Amino acid sequence: MERKIRVLVAKPGLDGHDRGAKIVARALRNAGMEVIYTGLHQTADMIVETAVQEDVDVIGLSLLSGAHMTLFRDITKLLKDKDMRDVLVVGGGVIPEEDVPVLKKAGVAGVFGPGTRTEDIVDFIRKNVKP
């Protein structure tokens, strides 16, 4: 049997807006993926540690407080330091267009803003996750 794609949905920092993270978590689960949801208030270390423990293929970050430039990049840097380049990182939230190329360069492969269809996130993960 083919191994299911394993996704860690994570809420970094102090931001409490969890509507999007929960919707995406459900949508990925309903699309047949294994989803682990961290809950709120995670530091970069906690998220990466969970990713290791749970042996995930994907980390999905959700942040609406505006701190994405700091916190998303903290996480991609930590992944690089730990040589976890195989893990696909995607992110979403209130993210201005001009921040997107900077985040992509830092290793956030997909950035999904408000109004994204959940199917688009599912498709992106299926296409980009490394087998």
Add this chain to the structure above:
Amino acid sequence: MYDKKELNRIKEKKIDWEKNRYSKLVRIHPERKDKFENLSGTEIKNIYTPEDIEHLEYNKDIGFPGEYPFLRGVHSTMHRGRLWTMRQFAGFGSAEETNERYKYLLEHGETGLSVAFDYPTLYGYDTDHLLARGEFGKCGVAISSLKDMEILFDGIPVDDVTTSMTINGPAAIVWAMYVANAENRGISKKIIGGTIQNDILKEYIAQKSFIFPPAPSMRLIVDTFEYGFKQVPRWNTISISGYHIREAGSTAVQELAFTLGDGIEYVKAAMKRGLDIDKFAPRLSFFFNAHNDFFEEIAKYRAARRIWAKELKKLGAKKSRSLLMRFHTQTAGCTLTAQQPEINIVRVTMQALSAVLGGTQSLHTNSMDEALALPSEKAVRIALRTQQIIAEESGVTDTIDPLGGSYYIEWLTDKMEEKTYEYFDRVEKLGGVISAIEKGFFQREIAESAYKYQREIDENRRTIVGVNDYKIDDKRSIPLLKMDEEGEQRQINRLEKLRKERNNSKTEKNLKRLRKAAEGDENMMPYILDCVHSYATLGETCDVLRGVFGEYVEPAIY
């Protein structure tokens, strides 16, 4: 409200109309949908007539504004006497930048202030705390001590303008900073007016900026109630909020039911302390969301007033003032689209209109750019102008509760009340509000509704203009707010200087006294005020309480 004969004639005519006119046409030209449903899942009929409200007795169930059950409004003149307070929620970056924004808003006709704090402040951390990383000033202003509060209100007449502060976990401390700042400026706390949100139950349910576990949180809140009516009598010591419950994805009915349920829980907690309901109830205020379904929102505000009046009476309130539900409204942030942001102005206009028609006491209108960033000056000015157009040009303020008596509105108001009581029963069976929170009941109900709503959009069963229909290939080009990049360092320097220059032995003594009070069962407010006056920081003061009370960790449910 109708005599039997007249009602029978209407019923007969309706049967005739359904059969001979309506059904015939529907057979040839089917309606756009098989079933019409509002956002709460209530089926909406093709037409409403006196038949739908025949059970209502005008004087008992509808009544007059300013009188029980307050369905038509809390004041007898409503917006004919005084317009609502135009209060834009604002805060970003440093205290200096936000102070400038407040002055800008007041210059442009805003009539009340509303403070947005950044995440570290909401969680009771100073700007230089490890967990504050990346968050400084991002979605509100950073306030770490009385020093920052002094700068935030510099040059603003706090004896004249009222201020609402969206702060919950550390509400008692931030409120103390506001009071202390007024006192230091020679303004008596007896005359300052405003609101602290201070609603921890909806934090556990939806907004999630909690610090302490439920029991000590409730104790702190009751402390502020008691201190408030005794010492700061013009202050609303709580704003029981449905706004965030709705933003997290609930329906209008859930917003109504969960918020009122929370309200009743606070009243019971204060009564358990032995406080007189007619002393504290007049200072309870509410905060609701204004979402897209125009009539459902109006019915929600009206139902809220009637239910609250009934429930407070049941709980033993005698004074008319205790039964009044006064509320603030904010248009729904979650309905704003990042696509074609200018059309958000239209959404906000309709949402704001529903709040006004529903009899709001104050209003925040969202800015068109808020799905992208914090609002720019121009965007916030347009949002404020939207309120001014409704107030000055539309004529909707000329009579009280203009939709009262509409067959549909009265039916829907009743329906929402009925569904609210069903939720009250379910929560009661779970052992009350706090027990239902610990069981994840509200969180699951909300997540369920949020997911359903998203599915409807994803599957094109619900149209969001610009998102899943009427799309254009737009490059998001409206100018966004830019923040002062040096603000964070300035704030950290200010904190370091403060910790060096204040009378540290006095600060420490006051923090120790607070710890002792927290370990006992005294009202903590006077001790908190002493800490604040001696420039203890927000983080230091919260750390003392964290040490005594511990921290709340929520179950991660999706």
